[in-house]
Amino acid sequence: MTKDLLGRHRAVLPDWLALYYDNPLEITHGEGRHVWDAEGNKYLDFFGGILTTMTAHALPEVTKAVSEQAGRILHSSTLYLNRPMVELAERVAQLSGIPDARVFFTTSGTEANDTALMLATSYRRSNQILAMRNSYHGRSFSSVGITGNRGWSPTSLSPLQTLYVHGGVRTRGPYAHLSDAEFIAACVADLKDLLGHVRPPAALIAEPVQGVGGFTSPPDGLYAAFREVLAERGVLWIADEVQTGWGRTGDHFWGWQAHAQNGPPDILTFAKGIGNGSSIGGVVARADIMNCLDSNSISTFGGTQITMAAGLANLTYLLEHDLQGNARRVGGLLIERLRAAAVKHPGVREVRGRGLMIGIELVKPGTDEADPQAASAVLEAAREGGLLLGKGGGHDTSALRIAPPLSLTVAEAEEGAAILERALASTQ
Known part of the structure; x- marks a missing residue:
């Protein structure tokens, strides 16, 4: 068979x-x-x-929530008020650590990163993005364009101009022999040198732990050091938490918290684990960034009732246990x-x-x-x-x-x- x-x-x-x-x-x-x-x-x-x-597979609490929601209504789109979506957004906003946060739900991590890129480039009026070498951010046209892993990048064509930064892999590359402090200093110096040659980019997008890249990561504090340099130029920080979020790294609820000396990222993306198998992705951003778009938009399947019911039950179980x-x-x-x-x-x-x-x-x-x-x-x-x-x-x-x-x-x-x-x- x-x-x-x-x-x-x-x-x-x-x-x-x-x-x-x-x-x-x-x-x-x-x-x-x-x-x-x-x-x-x-x-x-x-x-x-x-x-x-x-x-867990077949978690009774999630199965029950999905079954009960399916018996009421599966879907209505974002054109109508949606109680489960609002309830999950409230919880995610509070957990994100981002002040005055707004949440937009998608159906995948790819779509979440795609949305984050649209927000950052619109807010900053720039199509230039900083990304990490060895990174992976999805399979859409824009997210492939910022993926620094050739095995998952089928085209060099892109709507964005991408510049790749050192630091995502601690034990390979030109700085591998350095101590953690020296490694961070060298990566920061390289970033400063790069920024001295280009117009200020829209954002840096980075996975706190690179997922497809083989679970590699920089020393704790690297992205905080990067952010000091970026903030001076108004450049946003997007934390791609599609794989690191919801407590998977153990020490922190979000991967960015290992680099938290100067606060949360400007934009955070999530997906995968929150749905425990249901198709949920999303973006969290400060209100001024999230609300910068000057045209209407909806999501047909982002935030649909049945996936939100799964996410609420799954998040509750994760926190309570x-x-x-x-x-x-x-x-x-x-x-x-x-x-x-x-x-x-x-x-x-x-x-x-x-x-x-x-x-x-x-x-x-x-x-x-x-x-x-x-x-x-x-x-x-x-x-x-x-x-x-x-x-x-x-x-x-x-x-x-x-x-x-x-x-x-x-x-x-x-x-x-x-x-x-x-x-x-x-x-x-």
Whole structure:
């Protein structure tokens, strides 16, 4: 049955629509931190639908909220007052830390970043954007134009002029040998030099932890230092929290809070985990920025009632059960377990991350050269052992990505680490 479905997939869907595994699997249902495929195999899910199943599969509280809302009304568009949308917007605005915040809901992180770019360029009357090397911000025409990862950038055409800045990857590049303080100083000096050669841009957009880039990040405080330079020139800071938001990093509710010396960003984008599988994205911005557009707009599906019901129930569960704290505690144990295991494997260059957002970078033993074949082999071996992982990285997709639901237990973390250790050993 799976083979037949794969043939139908290839006959009707684009060639560039990527599938994991030599023999792709069909996931039919899930519960908690586990999923099952069409052949009845059970897997511990360490990728959560690309960081989207944030709390748990088939979470009863979310299922109940969606079912009850579906029995009333699914959708009406933003042309009508929408109580669930207003209620979720109120909570997101308060949690964002942005003063006098306004919230606009979209259906994806791509669309959220697209909206943020429109706001920033309109507000600043400039189409020039600063972005980070190794970054990923979506698949729309504008978000591809600011993506600094060639593996996910199918065209160089863009409505924007993009300038790429150092700093998103701590352990590679010309500043990798420096201390954290020296690294930040060098990146700031480079930014100042760049700004001295161009007209003031509209904004800097940055992921606090680069997701598709392999869960890389700068030293804490880099974006605060950047912001001091940018604020002097009126340049906005957009924090892309599509993957880092809602407590996944453990230490903070938002990734930007690791760089919070001078306050929140001007614009914040979010998506993925808030819906626990429902299609929710959004933008939070100061009122003067959000309201700068001088024409009408609506969203047909952004903020639709059924996704807002899911988001409200999911956010309530996350906060009431302190899943941020769980990400910090269980994630801390998991990363130390993985670092201990990695010592035995010469192909592991680095185990990095924070909370339940962990990357394992693989290289050819004895070198610093990325090894995407090894990453694919470990992915396959982990699946055979009953564990689903992700891949990423700006160096030929050589990093394994680990991002399970934030309700992961200590026992499940240990189980997953043991499977992954065996998968690494089997591919050496």
